[in-house]
Amino acid sequence: MDQIKLQYFEDLLWKRYSELKAVEERLLGEGGLGEPAADAVGELSSYDQHPGDLGSELYERSKDLGLLETTRSQLNQIEAALAAIENGTYGVCRRCGQEIPEQRLEAIPETDLCISCRQDEEVADRSDRPIEEDTLERSLGRSFEEESWLAVESYGTASDTPEGE
Ligand SMILES: [Zn+2]
Incomplete structure (x- = not known):
């Protein structure tokens, strides 16, 4: 892959990286997953809330946890892709060693397959x-x-x- 293309995908990866970082920060932010679970539930139960509300709060929390997990694994993939750009191995399938079509990299720049x-x-x-x-x-x-x-x-x-x- 030529330098111009590499630079293009590097920019794409950094853009995606900062977007995902923002998502991660929002999830960990105030009232979010950054606070210990016990505290969040304790606060809730001190108000006169229906068990259903608490349930949906816990549901929201587990949904956020899932999102956080996905976000972090994507961040890891992007970091690996950025490292691959530096090492000159970007855009090559880690399994078969063939070049990954640019069309695919365009859609998922962090992919290594x-x-x-x-x-x-x-x-x-x-x-x-x-x-x-x-x-x-x-x-x-x-x-x-x-x-x-x-x-x-x-x-x-x-x-x-x-x-x-
Ligand atoms: Zn392959």
Whole structure:
């Protein structure tokens, strides 16, 4: 990619970066996620509010948290793209090593995957995730069962003694 194009995408990335930074600051700002959850809820409950209002406040909060997470991961991607511009690796797919079409970079300047690799990863993501969660759940369930069995057993032993005497 030539210098003029690189400069163009760098400008685009910085513009996007400052926009996302503003979103992050707004989310962390006064009355937002910057305040501890306990305080925000405590303040609310000191007013005579319906539980529904509190629920929607918590809902708003979790929605904001999701947005904050997305914003931060996008910021990270943009930082990585800016670093790639400096290293001269910008616009190259990290998976297949092909150049990412400029049309795609125009739409998502922070991307480091070409369309077909992006689709491949999405498919891999979808088929991987449930298996991981399933395995995790199963192993957690097993250890929990073992722990509660041990707890019951030691409880039984302890309470047997006074009754026998
Ligand atoms: Zn690729």
